[in-house]
Amino acid sequence: MKTTTILKGGRVIDPANGVDGVQDVVIVDGRIERVGGAGPMPKGADVIDVAGKVVCPGFIDIHVHLREPGFEYKETVASGTRAAAAGGFTAVACMANTQPVNDNRSITDYILAKARSEGVVRVYPIGAVSRGLEGKVLSEMAELAEAGCVAFSDDGKCVMDANLYRRAMEYTLPFGTPVISHAEDCSLAHGAAMHEGVVSTELGIPGAPAAAEDVMVARDILLAEMTGAHVHIAHLSTATAVRLVREAKARGVRVTAEATPHHLVLTDEAVRSFDGNTKMNPPLRGTRDADAVLEGLIDGTIDCIATDHAPHATSEKEGEFDHAAFGIVGLETAVAVLLDRLVRPGTLALPTLVARLSADPARLLNLPGGSLAPGAAADVTVLDLDARVTVDPKQFRSKSRNTPFAGWQLTGAPVMTIVGGAVVKV
């Protein structure tokens, strides 16, 4: 007996297949049967009325920190994937800076086992480039790729040794996995707690200049050009880095990039509150940078949106600003923030946002998903553009509450997350 679900009457936006219109989505046994068309309505189908809502391929966040193993007080695979589902994401790629580091197969296996037993969305591990994230010796990347790592990154730290990074690019070429660059020259950013600009000058907080990011983006583009590898720039945040990526793409370099919601809608002005939840790395930049990142997202220089979901306990964020940990949670606020702040005013077209959250990230990491093509796994995100929500960290499924968006009143939100044809209960 087949299980059939029909998402009825919604506006389907499926960028990978050029679909944008009111269609019914028919799901059979966890796979997309068809979108639209006049086929017979199967008997006994479970019909979900999504009239007035937007039906998209399941959103994919290729940059999250699930913190397990090692930092279960911040987040676990169970809580992090629930946060993802609550925020409209059907898949996440998780970074390697766990404890122990995901630099060997046993950790990858552990994460995937946790994801199978406790996760509610798909989990794709990202392996470490260097053993222990120490930037000295390559991790066992062939075995990590075989175990299921979809990319390699020392995210959270930059690989300062250019030769090691070159070798990582070369070594991973046969696997088809990109290296993901946390582009930060740590000598230029040494001691910094925010972006270097007039605000850091006024606040007397040491700043990281935009150049700390730019020089590494430039380096990694040159290395990608030399090796032919695919380098993906994580959390790109400066105007110059946007320009460097744009120019490199025009030359045919295999470089891609992501931007976070917070770098799109916040600037370093937010740090004036001395709220530890405005502290992350890369830091909130100036208006000119935020504008350039948005422009890059619109014109495709920046390929996708990723949250850099970085859970931390309240005690790690609430004290003195310079002692606060870097990073904020993002899974449960990203889509609503972007719908309200970018789509609703008309700055960003809804189909572009959907593409940057689904088809584009799937393409970058060669992931299944990001498409509602017949036969694809039925991972679906449903949006209600009229839903009014107030960000309340106490309601988060994440174990952590470190968001700069607390109290924001937003219009537009994800309202249903379907993984493999089943609605995820969050």
Add this chain to the structure above:
Amino acid sequence: MAWTRKDLLTMRDLDAAEITLLVDSAASLEEIASREIKKVPALRGKTIVNLFYENSTRTRTSFEIAGKWLSADVINFSASGSSAAKGESFLDTAKNIEAMSPDVVVVRHSSSGASEILARAMRCSIVNAGDGCHEHPTQALLDLLTIRERKGHLEGLQVAIVGDIAHSRVARSNIHAMRKLGMTVTVAGPPTLIPPFVGELGVKVSHRLEDAIRDVDVIMMLRLQQERMTGGLIPSLREYSRYWGLTLDKLAAHARPDVLIMHPGPVNRGVELSPEVADGPYSVILDQVAKGVAVRMAVLVLLAGSKAAQA
């Protein structure tokens, strides 16, 4: 004009009228220092906690004397090193102190924004006695009082602030206050000690001492921290003092004869100031220290008094 704020955190927050009120109030309290019995009952029954996370002799003593002359009970709470090093979190310490019902907490901390964080967490009044490289509002107030008494006015005066601007909370508080009061400010030092984009705060920037001190009414020299060399910001103390140290020769050659020399202390003699300048006729450094007590009395009265008025 009446004081309405719960806290004194920054000069950036204040408008010109508020700054003037504080300076006027301090001027009216100055004479207490010359009384035979230095005690007025203004804050009798009030409790002031000096919460100092950074070593400080001058500022802590100044606040302590100010509180005592006003008849408040003053408690010194020294937390050596950072709160993290001590084991108890900054906010836990704040909550513990709050449980003892102080009226005013005076906080000095190495982290920028520490006083703002306390002000949000505590119901009592907070006075920022210096937070990181951010602000030191009572220092700016005592500088203004010192200048006004010597020059008779503030508006239109030209001030050069010289030295490590990048790491100076004194410079930041003075820049904000002086700009609001219609004074002209030039910051001067080697480019590595001038913070980026400081021109956007409405100041001029000079990279040559001789240019910076020409024709100004006030020269404010800042202390050079020894650790700036290890940070790669200057090559040596020797080179710094050669180009940025203020000597009588440089003063005679470039400065006005009625210029005031100020320094927030403690002075590195022979580095930013030659001993002859520090002790010389232009120097008003000890005047600044004396006025510091009056300024802190004024701040405490306005904060603790305004709350009493509301009650």
